[in-house]
Amino acid sequence: MNPPKKLINALKENERFLILTHTAPDGDAFGSQLALKLLLEELGKKVEAFSEYPIPEQYKFLPGVNSIKDLKFLSLDSFDCLILVDCNRPKRVSYQKDIVDSLREFKGIKIVIDHHYEDNETLDFATVSWICPEVAATSVLIYYICKKLNFALNKEIATNIYTGIIVDTGNFQFDNTSEEVFSIASECVKAGANPSFIYQQSFENWSIKRFNLFKNMLSSLEVNPPVAIAFLSNDVFKKLNVIEADTERFVEFLRILKDVKIAALFREIEKGFIKVSLRSKGDIDISKIATEFGGGGHKNAAGYRISGSFEEAKMKLIEKLKNYSLL
């Protein structure tokens, strides 16, 4: 896989880079952001990365993570180049309208590196984009950028790339687990990434409150094959003192039942504002449903945001699934 020349030139020719990613960043978001930051720094560039705070417990081990600043304090003044990784449009960077608007108005070069399906907003926004929905993780794309720049992976970059890969492939279990993914992971291990350490940090590092949130999700679970639906209310988030990032991977557990082909987790991030994560098995393309609601994603993993109550949002989803003959 070959990064576009325009992208490589933009990385070579500019000096001051700002790297951002999506809300509630996961292992691929942080992994891509940090691997690219470390790479550009090795090339002598000035680079800053911002994300939503707090940094989730499961990603505090990532090399370079302490250099990520709180998105609240973002100022765009001193950068030539804005790069979105694992994120295809400004709206995905923040729930804060003023931040999204300032990104849209950024005067420098705007780069998008992502593996979510692109949309019109991506095309309007990006000066340079590299969108590859066929790759398992954005970290894979960062790996190819390292190769193209003839940069030999070091342990820090390899650890970030490896983390992105295992988080987005469910530790080499999802449908996107390809030969390519194993081969890049193998390169990362050669360069010093430690698979068992990274697995434990990323996947077996839940706090008690996160586990209590998980139990709460299970108690809300409604299974009507082929669909499983669960809901976490804003009250539960407040009561347990947890954040959206604490729900990472939860929806994947909802697929565990044999007869469930589509899983949906509804999270009330704020009162009356719900984030919906969808997962599917096999050939069921759930990204079409998410796109209908203004979201997006991949064939088997997608999501969207919707206003209203859980019951309303659930009914709308069920109706849409029926329209697509998935129910």
Ligand SMILES: [Mn+2]
């Ligand atoms: Mn990703």
